[in-house]
Amino acid sequence: MCKDCGCSVDPNVHSHHGVVHSHQHTHGQAHAHPHEHPHDFPHKHPHEHVPAVASETRTVEIQQKILSRNDEQAELNRAWLKEHGVVAVNLISSPGTGKTYLLERTLEGLRGKISCAVITGDQRTDNDARRLQGKGAQVRxxxxxxxxxxDAEQVGRLLPEIAGDGVQLLFIENVGNLVCPAAFDLGETFKIALLSTTEGEDKPVKYPTLFSAAPVAVLTKIDLAPHLDWDVATCRSNLRQVRPGVFIFELSAKTGLGMEAWLDYLIKLAE
Amino acid sequence: MHEFSIAQALVEQIEAAATKEHAKRVVRVVITVGALSGVDPEALRSLFPLVAEDTVTADAELVVEPVSARVRCRACGREEAAETSFLRCSVCGSRDVELIAGRELHIKTVELEIDER
Structure with a gap:
C-alpha cells in the first residue's frame, strides 16, 4: 500500500495527487534509490526502473543539403563573380572529349575580343595549364x-587572383568525368556538357545527371562523324530527351568547323 | 567515386547535430537521394561506416530514401513522375517540361541517443 494515500496494495504500483515528493522504490533488485518527481493527476505506474542516468533516443529533424558547405561556398563564388561582372562556365565531359584542345582554340579566337581566364582541374600534372598558357588568358x-x-572551395580560393582584373569570361575546365563533377556546384553561371563523336550517341541518356543539368551542350570532333557512323540527329534527340530546350553546338576545334558560332556565342555571353 | 566526399560531408553534419544535442551516440540517419543527384546509394552506404569510424556516428544505421524525378509540364501544367532518361509529359507529350524533383541530396532526420539530464 502506498504510504501517502493508500491507493494501491501493489507495492510497485501507486498513484499521486498533485504533489512533489520523494520516495524509495524497491524493484526486485539488490538496491533502492530515492527520486523526486511531480505528478499533477492521479495515475498508476509500475516502477520498473531504468538506471539512475537514463538515456533517451530523440529524432532530430535536420532537413539540410548534404553538400550544404560546398553549396554555401558556391553561393559566395556566384556572388563574387556577379559583383565582378564575370560569367563563369563549368565545362564537364568524360576524359578525351577534347576540352583542353577546344579551350586552346577558343582562347586564340577570343584573344583581343574579350578578357578570359581559365581554371583547369586534373588529378595530377599541370600539363593542361601549360598548354593553355600564352594565349592571352590567366590560367591556373x-x-x-x-x-x-x-569543389567550390578550390575554385573560390583562386577567384580573386585570377578573375578580378577585368576578366569577363571564366572557363572552369572540370576533371574529366561524366558523373562526379555534376554533383558539385562551383558557383558557375551555368554548366556546359561536352560530348565527342568518339563516344556513343546515347551518352546523354546514360548519364542524365550531367546532361539534364547543362543548358548548353557541345558536340566535339564533329569532323570525325562520317568516319564513325555517328549520327548527329540521334545524339541531338538524346540530348533533348534529358534536357528539353538544350542549346547545342556542333564543332571541330581541329578543322574550325562550327567554331565561329561558338566564339560568337561566347562573346555575346560575356558582353 | 565522389561518394567519399559526400560521405564525409554527411558525417560532418551528423557530428555537428550530435554535438549540439549532447548526444552520446547516433542511432539512425535518414537521407533522401534523388534519381538525378548523381549519387550511388550503394556506394554511399558502403563508404559511410568507413568515414564514420571512431566518431559517435560509428554504429549508426544509414537509411536512404530514394526520390524519383518529377516534371511539371509547361504546356498543360501536369506534374508527374518521369524517367530520368526521358523527361516529357506523358499526357500531352510535350517536351517543354521543368524538372521539379530528383536532384535531392538531403539529410532528413538524425536519431540520437542522449543522456537524460
Missing amino acids: QIETINACHL
Missing part, C-alpha cells in the same frame, strides 16, 4: 590529387 591549374571533381 588545380591538382585534385585523389578527388574526381572540383
Whole structure:
C-alpha cells in the first residue's frame, strides 16, 4: 500500500495527487534509490526502473543539403563573380572529349575580343595549364590529387587572383568525368556538357545527371562523324530527351568547323 | 567515386547535430537521394561506416530514401513522375517540361541517443 494515500496494495504500483515528493522504490533488485518527481493527476505506474542516468533516443529533424558547405561556398563564388561582372562556365565531359584542345582554340579566337581566364582541374600534372598558357588568358591549374571533381572551395580560393582584373569570361575546365563533377556546384553561371563523336550517341541518356543539368551542350570532333557512323540527329534527340530546350553546338576545334558560332556565342555571353 | 566526399560531408553534419544535442551516440540517419543527384546509394552506404569510424556516428544505421524525378509540364501544367532518361509529359507529350524533383541530396532526420539530464 502506498504510504501517502493508500491507493494501491501493489507495492510497485501507486498513484499521486498533485504533489512533489520523494520516495524509495524497491524493484526486485539488490538496491533502492530515492527520486523526486511531480505528478499533477492521479495515475498508476509500475516502477520498473531504468538506471539512475537514463538515456533517451530523440529524432532530430535536420532537413539540410548534404553538400550544404560546398553549396554555401558556391553561393559566395556566384556572388563574387556577379559583383565582378564575370560569367563563369563549368565545362564537364568524360576524359578525351577534347576540352583542353577546344579551350586552346577558343582562347586564340577570343584573344583581343574579350578578357578570359581559365581554371583547369586534373588529378595530377599541370600539363593542361601549360598548354593553355600564352594565349592571352590567366590560367591556373588545380591538382585534385585523389578527388574526381572540383569543389567550390578550390575554385573560390583562386577567384580573386585570377578573375578580378577585368576578366569577363571564366572557363572552369572540370576533371574529366561524366558523373562526379555534376554533383558539385562551383558557383558557375551555368554548366556546359561536352560530348565527342568518339563516344556513343546515347551518352546523354546514360548519364542524365550531367546532361539534364547543362543548358548548353557541345558536340566535339564533329569532323570525325562520317568516319564513325555517328549520327548527329540521334545524339541531338538524346540530348533533348534529358534536357528539353538544350542549346547545342556542333564543332571541330581541329578543322574550325562550327567554331565561329561558338566564339560568337561566347562573346555575346560575356558582353 | 565522389561518394567519399559526400560521405564525409554527411558525417560532418551528423557530428555537428550530435554535438549540439549532447548526444552520446547516433542511432539512425535518414537521407533522401534523388534519381538525378548523381549519387550511388550503394556506394554511399558502403563508404559511410568507413568515414564514420571512431566518431559517435560509428554504429549508426544509414537509411536512404530514394526520390524519383518529377516534371511539371509547361504546356498543360501536369506534374508527374518521369524517367530520368526521358523527361516529357506523358499526357500531352510535350517536351517543354521543368524538372521539379530528383536532384535531392538531403539529410532528413538524425536519431540520437542522449543522456537524460
